[in-house]
Amino acid sequence: MSNQNFFNLPEVNTMPRFSGIRTFMRLPYEPEVQKRDFVILGAPFDTSASYRAGTRFGPEGIRRISSLLRPANVFHKIKPSDVLNGVDGGDVMIIPGNTEASHQNITDHVKAWTEKGAVPIVLGGDHSITLPELRAISAVHGPLSLLHFDAHGDTWDNYWGEKYTHGTPFRRAVEEGIINPCRSVQIGMRGTVYHPDDIEEARKLGFLVITADEMREIGLQETMRRALEQLGDSKVFLTFDIDFLDPAFAPGTGTPEIAGFSSTEAQSMLRQLTAINLVGCDLVEVLPALDPAEITTLTGATIVFEFLSLLAVKKQMSKDYSSLPTI
Template sequence: MEETVASDMMRYPRFEGIRTFMRLPYEPAPVACDAVILGAPFDTAASFRSGARFGPEAIRRISSLLRPANVHHRVRPLDWLRVVDGGDAMVIPGNTSRSHDLIEAAVSGWVSQGAVPITLGGDHSIALAELRALAKHHGPLSLIHFDAHGDTWDEYWGERYTHGTPFRRAVEEGLLDPARSTQIGIRGTVYDPDDIEEGRRLGFAVWTIDEVRQRGLDGVMTAARERAGRAKVFVSFDIDCLDPAYAPGTGTPEIGGFTTHEALALVHGLKGLHLVGFDVVEVLPALDVAEITALAAATMVFEFLSLLAAAKRDAAGQPG
């Protein structure tokens, strides 16, 4: 990749430059590339606290802190990938359906150019729009979903399109293959004791936080990889999978969640899968403390890029 501020941080202080993700080149229209960072600043479908519409901005701002090399994967993503920041999809506050259409169109444009989209939310309803775009190109996908909540409820207040319903809608629309999909970290209070079974009834493998800690992180990720097999995988990372001690800036926090160290180990366990799309959602900067929630989200995005780079390096037969 050509030299940019992003690729030579030893020459340019990290606080300089326009706040694209890691100061990547900004491309407002789809171009051929390996991966694209997209914002989806939509939070009208949130059920409690609003403000995740400012999540993409906060994630981009703190991402300038990140350095260019990944020690775990022993790779510099920009040595292997052409990555750009595609800016934000257009959204319309108050209009969930139209905003989803616009997000879907934005993601589709980049996928048609060969890019793997990494989307910054926004509330979790945006995942449905992403999945619609990706499934048109790839067919039904495997889902690996890190979250405190299953987001498989049928409706809220008679509304079928909220941040608590995207994965039920995705199954109904044939966008996901539940038999190859896994939800990890589910916990917290529910409306009924059987609510935890909703995802399982849809066909997902569902790991509660207690089950993860009993089985162990490696065991759970081994099971998730085996379930996905050779399928194309979409990874959705809701920041509230983290305990609010590590991610206070989110709309529906639940105590008893993962540490950031555990989350990194889980994401490292995605290595070897056929990864075709990612998102990080539900960052609410107005309730963040010292930008630690946004930093956790930005770091997960960097880990996603590192997974793509490591896969390309390994396919080329180069040592790590």
């Protein structure tokens, strides 16, 4: 394995981790769209939240605590910076209170990076931001499969007559034909709902839905086996809502649900995804103001590092380094 540092990360013996400008894991800041393996983008938008607002500060909080992360993944035995060339592209321009314009900006920005070959990794923000990301990436790759970790299915038709909220993105995505629900999976649904058949509505749309109760019954390994079977060799967008985790492990979020999963369980599930064809991902619903000791932001940052590790493992397995520029 090469010892090149494609992230261009500063060495800890010359610059302590707590110093410097806060990009994700101290990646180079490159707002100009360019050819890269991946790009970290912030979408600090929470106008579509249905209960507690404040996830607009999620990207900043995740970036800040991410400096704590070290560059090697012991489980995968890989150092993503040896394999991947990526940057932090900064935040998408958001207009508070204007969902349509903000979503359009997200679509335009994510599409521009995707067209350059980068896998976009977006830090939210509320879960409504996933819809414009899917629009952008599907415009380049065609309809996508969705792998969705969440306490909520987010397939409601509307909130208070509004069609575009953080509770509706995946119904809209199915209606727009930008995801294929028959190759998509929703994992972890639990908690109170508006109607006893709410989860069945997602299944009627075509999703494979594995609730938290079902996961406890069949086990995490079988859960992931079924998910991988459903996804097959399709192009996958992975979206992770931090409220998939129990509030004991992720208190800083807007709509928490009890009886969720631990950070250990979530990490274990993500690490089983090395075979998927990942073309985009996001981490949403982190609300730093309700996050004592930065527990939730650290968990979110670590999950994003697991995304990067999946991309690195996939690239290492392909032995294709042709896209790496000369440093």
